[in-house]
Amino acid sequence: MIRFNRFYNQFNLMSFILIIISLTLLIFKGLNFGIDFKGGILIELRSSEDKIKVSSLRDNLSQMNLGDISVKKFGNDQDYLIKFENKDNKKKIVEEIKSNLDKSFGNNFDFRRVENVGPKVSAELLKAGIIAISASLAIMLIYIWIRFEWQFSLGAIIALFHDVIITLGLFSLLGLEINLSIIAAILTIVGYSMNDTVVIFDRVRENLRKYSDIKIFELTNISINETLSRTLITSITTLLALFSIFLFGGEILKGFSLAMIFGVILGTYSSIYIANTILVRLNVSQKTILKEEEKI
Amino acid sequence: MLYFSKLRIIFISLICLFFILIASNNFLDSTKRFIDKKINLGLDLQGGSYLLLEIDNSPVIEQKLQNTSTLIRTYFKEKGIRIGNLNLTNDKIIFFVEEKFKQEVIDDFKDENSNINPYYPRFKSHQFDINDNGSSLELSFSNQGLVELKTSSQDQALEIVRRRIDEIGTNEPNILKRGNDRVLVELPGLDDPMRIKSLLGKTANLTFQFVSNDNQDSFGVEKLQHENGLDEDFVSKRIILSGDNLLDAQPRMNNQTNETVVTFTLDRVGAKRFGKASSSNIGRQLAIILDGKIISAPVIRDTIASGNGQISGGFTFQSATDLALLLRSGALPAPLNIIEERTVGPDLGQDSIDAGIIALVIGFILVIIFMFIKYKIFGLISNITLITNLIILLGILTLFEATLTLPGIAGIILTVGMAVDANVLIFERIKEELKNEKNNIIAFDSGYTRSRTAILDANITTLLAATILFFMGSGPIKGFSVTLGIGIFSTLFSVYFIARLFTAIYVSKNKDKEILI
Numbered sequence: 166m167i168r169f170n171r172f173y174n175q176f177n178l179m180s181f182i183l184i185i186i187s188l189t190l191l192i193f194k195g196l197n198f199g200i201d202f203k204g205g206i207l208i209e210l211r212s213s214e215d216k217i218k219v220s221s222l223r224d225n226l227s228q229m230n231l232g233d234i235s236v237k238k239f240g241n242d243q244d245y246l247i248k249f250e251n252k253d254n255k256k257k258i259v260e261e262i263k264s265n266l267d268k269s270f271g272n273n274f275d276f277r278r279v280e281n282v283g284p285k286v287s288a289e290l291l292k293a294g295i296i297a298i299s300a301s302l303a304i305m306l307i308y309i310w311i312r313f314e315w316q317f318s319l320g321a322i323i324a325l326f327h328d329v330i331i332t333l334g335l336f337s338l339l340g341l342e343i344n345l346s347i348i349a350a351i352l353t354i355v356g357y358s359m360n361d362t363v364v365i366f367d368r369v370r371e372n373l374r375k376y377s378d379i380k381i382f383e384l385t386n387i388s389i390n391e392t393l394s395r396t397l398i399t400s401i402t403t404l405l406a407l408f409s410i411f412l413f414g415g416e417i418l419k420g421f422s423l424a425m426i427f428g429v430i431l432g433t434y435s436s437i438y439i440a441n442t443i444l445v446r447l448n449v450s451q452k453t454i455l456k457e458e459e460k461i
Numbered sequence: 462m463l464y465f466s467k468l469r470i471i472f473i474s475l476i477c478l479f480f481i482l483i484a485s486n487n488f489l490d491s492t493k494r495f496i497d498k499k500i501n502l503g504l505d506l507q508g509g510s511y512l513l514l515e516i517d518n519s520p521v522i523e524q525k526l527q528n529t530s531t532l533i534r535t536y537f538k539e540k541g542i543r544i545g546n547l548n549l550t551n552d553k554i555i556f557f558v559e560e561k562f563k564q565e566v567i568d569d570f571k572d573e574n575s576n577i578n579p580y581y582p583r584f585k586s587h588q589f590d591i592n593d594n595g596s597s598l599e600l601s602f603s604n605q606g607l608v609e610l611k612t613s614s615q616d617q618a619l620e621i622v623r624r625r626i627d628e629i630g631t632n633e634p635n636i637l638k639r640g641n642d643r644v645l646v647e648l649p650g651l652d653d654p655m656r657i658k659s660l661l662g663k664t665a666n667l668t669f670q671f672v673s674n675d676n677q678d679s680f681g682v683e684k685l686q687h688e689n690g691l692d693e694d695f696v697s698k699r700i701i702l703s704g705d706n707l708l709d710a711q712p713r714m715n716n717q718t719n720e721t722v723v724t725f726t727l728d729r730v731g732a733k734r735f736g737k738a739s740s741s742n743i744g745r746q747l748a749i750i751l752d753g754k755i756i757s758a759p760v761i762r763d764t765i766a767s768g769n770g771q772i773s774g775g776f777t778f779q780s781a782t783d784l785a786l787l788l789r790s791g792a793l794p795a796p797l798n799i800i801e802e803r804t805v806g807p808d809l810g811q812d813s814i815d816a817g818i819i820a821l822v823i824g825f826i827l828v829i830i831f832m833f834i835k836y837k838i839f840g841l842i843s844n845i846t847l848i849t850n851l852i853i854l855l856g857i858l859t860l861f862e863a864t865l866t867l868p869g870i871a872g873i874i875l876t877v878g879m880a881v882d883a884n885v886l887i888f889e890r891i892k893e894e895l896k897n898e899k900n901n902i903i904a905f906d907s908g909y910t911r912s913r914t915a916i917l918d919a920n921i922t923t924l925l926a927a928t929i930l931f932f933m934g935s936g937p938i939k940g941f942s943v944t945l946g947i948g949i950f951s952t953l954f955s956v957y958f959i960a961r962l963f964t965a966i967y968v969s970k971n972k973d974k975e976i977l978i
Contacts, residue, residue: 209809256662256799257659259655260655263655275806275808276804276806277805277806277808277809278804278805278806278809279654279802279803279804280802280803280804281799281801281802281803282801282802283798283799283800283801285515285800286513286800286801290935293933293935294933296933297929297930297933297934300929300933301925301926301929304925304929305922305925305926308921308922308925312918345934345935345937345938346868346937346938346941348934348938349868349930349934349938349941349942352926352929352930353875353923353926353945355926356922356923356924356925356926356927357879357923359922360882360918360919360920360922360923363915363918363919363922364886364915364918364919367914367915367918368915391893392889394885394889395882395885395886395889398835398881398885398889399879399881399882399885401831402828402831402832402877402878402879402881402882402885403875403878403879403882404878405824405827405828405831405878406824406827406828406874406875406877406878406879407824407874407875407878408824409820409821409823409824409827409874410820410824410871410874410875412820412823413816413819413820413823414816414817414819414820414870414871414874415812415813415816415817415820415867417505417813417867418816418817418820418867418868418871421868421871422871425875
């Protein structure tokens with residue numbers, strides 16, 4: 166049996182620090198919102214020759230007065246990604262860029278993907294994203310509240326917030342882009358983290374009924390160990406699938422799978438070291454669940 | 462939990478067979494299909510354009526208020542009430558009436574059978590609200606009136622957009638209303654999205670107005686720019702003809718000048734009016750105006766009675782074709798703005814499909830190998846479950862003719878990773894049960910029973926997340942929630958029926974073996 170409970174305090178402290186760092190980053194550095202939430206234009210280009218330098222492409226485009234423009238390679242040597250805000254809301258800007266590039270580089274570029282999100286739509290998408298995440302957290306809260314006693318619910322929800330906040334903090338730290346698919350990833354993380362926690366909690370509750378003389382500090386450790394192989398195997402298979410998406414699923418899914426990978430690792434960690442320690446700190450005992458059952 | 466009746470086994474086999482047949486639909490040509498259903502590929506996979514258009518209703522509102530104010534003047538004149546100082550500001554009609562008539566006018570606007578202010582009994586609301594602000598009366602759209610106006614201009618816009626797109630002839634366009642002032646257009650497999658965008662961006666309001674003789678800004682005359690952006694001309698505000706009178710328009714080559722022109726045919730009313738106007742204005746310039754810009758202003762040399770005419774204006778063949786198309790399909794009630802666009806080229810779509818399939822196959826193989834190493838024979842059972850799980854998932858997607866997107870493929874891969882969870886929960890539980898229970902059958906049975914709540918919990922939580930995504934998400938993200946959500950059902954089915962069946966068969970044959978799992 167692994168003595169997970171020996172490090173409860175240390176890991177709690179670490180998580181606490183990580184959350185503080187994440188929140189600080191979120192407040193002061195903020196998130197790198199993509200065009201979905203900020204509005205603007207994204208163009209994915211493929212050139213028929215791979216000699217064109219990003220810098221010459223950037224120089225060429227910055228002469229067009231597009232404002233703050235980002236140009237980078239996308240995946241391989243022939244693909245480029247251009248992003249800018251289109252503050253003046255020019256209507257034919259993509260056509261202008263195309264004719265400008267054709268003129269300067271010869272008809273080399275194929276516009277593989279164009280996304281143009283107006284300011285109104287991006288504001289709506291941001292709102293919808295925030296609502297989606299809040300709604301999912303709220304629904305999980307309700308579900309766990311119906312399913313368990315309040316101490317357990319609190320533990321699960323704190324673990325959930327822990328995972329979401331640190332994932333976002335990591336995105337802020339690394340400056341990774343937040344777009345619609347990241348919102349989808351976060352919601353899936355919420356589901357996954359909850360799932361992991363609930364499986365362990367189920368066992369804690371079962372053991373609470375079984376052993377009246379074991380303290381919660383020991384009991385959580387027993388429960389974690391009993392469910393450990395399941396926790397690990399599921400995390401491993403899920404991570405195998407996610408790494409496969411990350412490595413082979415193409416550039417578009419990179420951010421999504423990366424967020425999920427962070428989330429799954431955090432979710433596994435938090436169901437062991439966050440959710441359970443809340444039970445310990447709230448001094449849950451057999452009485453807690455018996456009291457609830459009497460009420461029913 | 463381990464007992465299966467013959468009937469049940471047959472039933473499970475039939476369901477599996479059914480889904481295999483349906484899933485196979487996607488890989489067969491249409492003649493060999495079991496039923497005529499197929500998974501649709503999203504725009505991000507097959508290439509195409511997603512355009513969200515917003516109708517700018519302000520000109521419609523202004524026009525409507527303009528008409529109403531004319532109406533008010535004549536209506537009350539007949540009643541002997543003088544309307545003074547009538548003007549339009551901030552989407553309101555403001556006017557004065559003498560104090561003694563004020564109540565009568567207000568009552569007239571608030572009457573349910575009012576001739577001047579239509580009443581919608583369904584919404585218990587008039588088209589306009591009237592307000593007495595002391596010195597003057599203010600008339601503005603009521604909420605319902607505004608909704609009514611927006612819906613009707615949305616209906617018209619939808620119709621015109623559909624006609625224009627049908628004229629271009631793209632395959633299976635999807636044109637839908639969104640809210641009450643937006644139109645969503647999905648165009649799969651589009652060659653030239655820029656052309657469609659420019660066609661949808663034009664209102665195509667065509668008018669014929671005479672060029673004015675007195676070159677100054679006076680009442681009834683407006684200054685308009687030429688299409689080339691350089692010249693300007695004063696034209697009379699009186700509209701001789703509009704695009705509504707057009708029956709047909711076609712691009713043609715003019716043999717004499719070797720120029721591309723757009724020829725048009727007028728309806729009877731239009732032809733009559735055109736004939737009359739041309740006969741009495743020989744020698745004058747008639748401006749042909751599209752969306753407030755003069756295309757050309759030819760001099761009338763003769764009476765044009767045939768109802769046929771042509772528009773020249775330095776067109777290329779492409780621009781003449783586009784103009785003819787716009788004129789044939791009619792003018793939009795109001796300008797449309799593209800507020801969101803997502804276009805994916807067909808080769809990027811194919812790349813995404815390829816990448817998605819590679820990721821799926823590799824993820825699948827990794828999980829299968831891992832499970833086999835970890836659980837041996839039960840890993841094999843779990844892997845068979847995983848395969849049937851995928852087939853059922855594909856089958857359900859086919860049955861609903863769901864749209865598969867790139868995030869949708871990610872959802873399937875994720876399902877592969879998470880689907881084994883249920884089996885793992887069961888196997889691990891069985892292992893624990895075997896520590897205290899020597900009888901294999903009893904241990905397996907209670908392993909299944911005791912792991913059930915945890916499995917349900919795990920799947921319900923994921924399903925909740927998927928459901929929220931489905932309702933909040935748009936386009937590709939919706940595709941993710943669909944595959945993730947359906948994946949849960951296919952997983953539960955395959956784990957509880959297929960894997961359990963195999964487990965039952967294996968355990969009953971090897972019930973006396975020492976170490977089973």
